[in-house]
Amino acid sequence: NAGVTQTPKFQVLKTGQSMTLQCAQDMNHNSMYWYRQDPGMGLRLIYYSASEGTTDKGEVPNGYNVSRLNKREFSLRLESAAPSQTSVYFCASSEAPAGEHTDTQYFGPGTRLTVL
Amino acid sequence: QKEVEQNSGPLSVPEGAIASLNCTYSDRGSQSFFWYRQYSGKSPELIMFIYSNGDKEDGRFTAQLNKASQYVSLLIRDSQPSDSATYLCAVKGNNRLAFGKGNQVVVIP
Numbered sequence: 001n002a003g004v005t006q007t008p009k010f011q012v013l014k015t016g017q018s019m020t021l022q023c024a025q026d027m028n029h030n031s032m033y034w035y036r037q038d039p040g041m042g043l044r045l046i047y048y049s050a051s052e053g054t055t056d057k058g059e060v061p062n063g064y065n066v067s068r069l070n071k072r073e074f075s076l077r078l079e080s081a082a083p084s085q086t087s088v089y090f091c092a093s094s095e096a097p098a099g100e101h102t103d104t105q106y107f108g109p110g111t112r113l114t115v116l
Numbered sequence: 117q118k119e120v121e122q123n124s125g126p127l128s129v130p131e132g133a134i135a136s137l138n139c140t141y142s143d144r145g146s147q148s149f150f151w152y153r154q155y156s157g158k159s160p161e162l163i164m165f166i167y168s169n170g171d172k173e174d175g176r177f178t179a180q181l182n183k184a185s186q187y188v189s190l191l192i193r194d195s196q197p198s199d200s201a202t203y204l205c206a207v208k209g210n211n212r213l214a215f216g217k218g219n220q221v222v223v224i225p
Binding site: 107 | 148150158159160161162165204206208212213214215216217218
């Protein structure tokens with residue numbers, strides 16, 4: 001099992017360019033999440049999907065869109081990248097639907113994005 | 117008040133000593149509490165979770181939860197150089213995890 005995979009590992013964009021970060025999990029998990037991690041800010045939730053076909057905003061959704069393509073895949077799109085979106089992006093998945101008592105999340109390796 | 121607060125680090129401990137990390141949270145309705153370890157340049161990995169008041173032990177790690185005082189702590193016994201990492205406290209509430217900023221631990225051989 002690969003667990004949670006993310007592509008690409010690194011990306012450099014110019015301001016205004018668009019891109020999609022891909023995430024896939026092979027653990028048959030119901031819930032998937034996108035976070036960003038910035039120095040001094042900790043992990044912040046961008047969007048999550050409690051189950052296939054549903055998505056919800058997290059703490060910092062502005063400038064992003066997501067698609068839960070199927071149970072395995074959850075993509076994050078930046079339509080018009082800005083320097084403030086320079087960050088490390090982590091995808092995570094968990095077995096329980098959001099709201100269950102235990103909700104252990106497993107993280108992918110991350111994507112380091114720089115917007116110039 | 118931030119949702120999840122971890123006291124600022126870094127924490128330096130000699131090899132073999134006990135490292136103690138604390139975390140406080142603001143939402144009294146929080147149900148589950150997690151400790152993740154993150155090595156530099158890597159993704160967070162789960163150490164343990166706890167959801168009942170009291171202590172929970174897993175190997176050299178002990179999590180302690182006090183819901184009345186709204187804090188959760190992590191003890192690392194017999195600290196090893198491989199324990200040098202950033203430790204993230206996470207609290208489950210409102211269908212999502214809220215993370216603290218993390219505490220860096222440096223184990224000195």
